[in-house]
Amino acid sequence: MSDVTFPSRVSVREVGPRDGLQNEDPISTDAKVELIDALGRTGVRRIEALSFVHPKAIPQMADADEVWEKVTRDPGIRYSALVPNLRGAERALAAGFTELEVVVSASDTHNQRNINRTTEESLAQLPSLVSAVHEAGGTLQLIVSTAWGCPYEGDVPVDRVLWVVSRGLSAGVDSLVYGDTTGMATPPRVTRLVGATRSSHPDVALGLHFHNTRGTGLANVYAALELGIDDFDASVGGLGGCPYAPGASGNIATEELVYLLEDMGIDTGIDLRAMIGVAQLAEQLVGRKLDSQVLRAGPAVR
């Protein structure tokens, strides 16, 4: 609506090197380093670089320490790492990360199939995880996955998501991200969940992580911008796809997000053409055609 005030700046977190590559066939250590370094030259200020998980669970991240040693770290960029548990957090902290993330699914069935625990069991480990991270001077973000729906259970009630959030905030997590794990969010669902969250927790730092699995990715971003959300995840080239629907899209593509925001006059600090260049690189590195419209079509006027 014309009477809405949009944010003047948006903070984009590039998740291609972690969330993206975790859902692609494994690529070499050097290729991962090349991708992170190339992203570092686009102007993006936050990169989810790695996850510290058991190599048997996620072989794509088995060389996390080596990748991190080789990356040309830009002091102007905040790099973060995903950790599944205390052991992972210790590895991430030892490697020098200070921004850590942990994922808990709002849907029990999804949490069980993803990490073989109930949501309650995952939540129960949060206090000790927060303590360990805070003692080391770091921050821990809670990513609530299946926040807008679960591929096994269908709708996930807003109250269930808010219950996970309350437990996380009680445990002391520093910020929150809602993940649309399989692309079930639509604008009214975004408005409903963000509104309810603001009512219960007006001051929480909230980012949104959308997938484009059913084409609604940027529509959801637009609805969130209308609500003043200024923190979004995206994956260069849409790297990663959707593990639940082979051939379908996963994360929204960073260059599509930047294209939309730039046209709206919203600053991201990211150079669109440079990001399209990295999307082209990402296609070469993973050896498949990525699902990004802006990658195919380019900026509006050639």
Added chain:
Amino acid sequence: MSDVTFPSRVSVREVGPRDGLQNEDPISTDAKVELIDALGRTGVRRIEALSFVHPKAIPQMADADEVWEKVTRDPGIRYSALVPNLRGAERALAAGFTELEVVVSASDTHNQRNINRTTEESLAQLPSLVSAVHEAGGTLQLIVSTAWGCPYEGDVPVDRVLWVVSRGLSAGVDSLVYGDTTGMATPPRVTRLVGATRSSHPDVALGLHFHNTRGTGLANVYAALELGIDDFDASVGGLGGCPYAPGASGNIATEELVYLLEDMGIDTGIDLRAMIGVAQLAEQLVGRKLDSQVLRAGPAVR
């Protein structure tokens, strides 16, 4: 925003058989008939079936009369045809069509390259075209293409679009559609142009025709729904692609539009699973993978 009232119903016009197939390699007459007939069983109530153009200009539509003879016409469906000029209108009327459309590009360069006339020259033929159609008891819709941008000229000023609209309405056209010919629309541009149109012409029947060439298709639909627009074009499977960017998306996919509207509780009369089935058929008929997320991923819960 939560205080917006969305339309309770949306009228979807399926443009795959015309706009879609016109931008694919030619398929057989029987295949075209099969597509139109299959669409007729999805619950869609409007189908842009054909265009009556010179076969040398658009060989894909050379068999328009034969297709139309073979189609199983459903009396509950409004079929329309695109015509480039008086000769085309006469053919369409003779074939029994009563809903006709004519395209004029707001951008001179695009109009020149598309039909070898200036925008002014195209507008000048409208009064005689309208007269001929009205005398035969039909209606003529003006589709203003490049309404949100031109691949050659870049931005197209709102005033330029409104000038085309004024000329069309003076000539007596019955309704209006804005076409985002190469996917340059974004939500603020939609809000701006629709708002300006409403101010100048509060009562005009206005439909919108979006492309997803840069991923913003459904975001634009959502912004338009917030403004109360309840009339959209879409192409099953995203049939047609983008003639200006090979490999890129063209029209928004009907099943993606229906998925969004259905999740918003907005009635279209269309059965989503049936439309996904026709998208699968369309892929077979044109022999290439179509660019539709909902076609790949299916409805939210399997």
